[in-house]
Amino acid sequence: MKTYLTLLFLLVTSLTTYGQDSYLKVVAKKGDGIYTLLRRHGLDFSNHLNSFLELNQKNIGKDNSLFAGKTYLLPSVSSETAANAPATATSKAAVPKGMDVSLFGKKYANVEIKDQQLKGAVYYLSSGHGGPDPGAVGKYGSYQLAEDEYAYDVTIRLARVLMEHGATVYMIVQDPNDGIRDENVLLMDTDEINYPNEKVAHGQTARLRQRTRAINNLYAQHKGAYQRMLAIHVDSRSKSQNIDVFFYHHENSALGQKMAEAIHQTFTSKYKRYQPNRDYFGNVSHRSSLYVIKYTHPPTVFIELGNIRNDLDQRRFVIANNRQALANWICDGIISDYKSR
Ligand SMILES: [Zn+2]
Structure with a gap:
């Protein structure tokens, strides 16, 4: 016993x-x-x-x-x-992969989830230019300010706040060693890569095609999920001394237009509240000829946040808090769009 x-x-x-x-x-x-x-x-x-x-x-x-x-x-x-997960191909959408938080840099690598307002949503963030192409370059005292660096910093800050609300986020243009930067002058470099780990192509069309291919591949993998793409630039055509932000979408994309309007509305109310003395002119319109708007599969919003060659914009963009505010406001607009889906 x-x-x-x-x-x-x-x-x-x-x-x-x-x-x-x-x-x-x-x-x-x-x-x-x-x-x-x-x-x-x-x-x-x-x-x-x-x-x-x-x-x-x-x-x-x-x-x-x-x-x-x-x-x-x-x-x-x-x-x-x-x-x-049911054992089907579409179950991939329920197991999002998202991005590597080390891209945020040491100081910002710890991302804590605040809520799940964006749970289930997948975002492709593409900052303009990068690699061999700095985009527009403005003179700022003895420095040169490159559009791609400032667009990248706002974009990666946006990636982080979207994650804080439970979204799945892909950075299509990535700089492995920049992280989120709090400096005023963001030094120009050319080591950005294209998702997942490709050297950024030479030649504008090749570059845009490379970006589009990465997004469309991911889009297919997340089939069935709510998916949106954002392209962020800082070389608007406007030469005025106002804060002019342009939101472009495809003329046939009601969903792209809806997200563009949601972000624009957020900007309007935030500027009214925080900078009542500044003139803010947001503009939502279609511009179907833009390559990424034309060829990417998810509904897309292409944002021109200003122009890095413009004095007023330079003074706004060199302040890290302003770049963070822009990211936060875009995120707020995105949340209101997602809630009303
Ligand atoms: Zn640009």
Whole structure:
């Protein structure tokens, strides 16, 4: 009898051990949240949050925070996928991959999810120019300000705020070592890459085609999901000394137009509230001839935030807080568009 009990005990113990061993154990670093920890190990936040909380009940702090130095169990991908996703090609849309947070740079790499207002939405963000093409270049004292660097900084800030609201985001143009930059003068470089990891093509048409191909491939992978594309530029045609922002969409894209109008409305109310003395003129119109508007599959908004050669715009764009405000406002417009879908 005693032997039998011992045997039973051994059997039970080894089963438990087996159960625990099927989960990967990881140690939280200082500053880690659930999102960063899951992402670091290739797990999607929205798909794995619940099982992560369940597995680690005892080691979760206030507001779902983690304790640095503690060991956490990671949900296994296979069980999660099997439980949540029907085995079809379209199930890919439910398992978004999103972007690598290291692109935000050290200071901003820790992205905490504030809410899930954009859960289920997929955004392709394409900052204008890049690689061998700086776009418009303005003289600012002894410095040169390149459009592609300023468009990139607003775009990557936008990527981060969209993620904070639970969106899946792809940066189509990426600079592996710039991160989000708080400097006034953003130095010009040519090392940007095209998603996923291609050298930016020489020649304007080749470059736009490369960008479009990356977006359309991802669009097919996310088939069935709500998907939108934004292109951000800072070389508008306007030469006036007002704040002029242009929102372009395809003439046949009601959804592109709807998002353009939502962002424009947000800008109008924000400028009224925060800069009542500035004249803001937003303009929503169709411009179907623009390459990325014409050839990308998701509904697209092409935004000209100003012109980097214009004095007033230079003074606005060299301030990091202004670049952040623009990103936040675009995000607010995007949220209102998504809510009214
Ligand atoms: Zn441009």
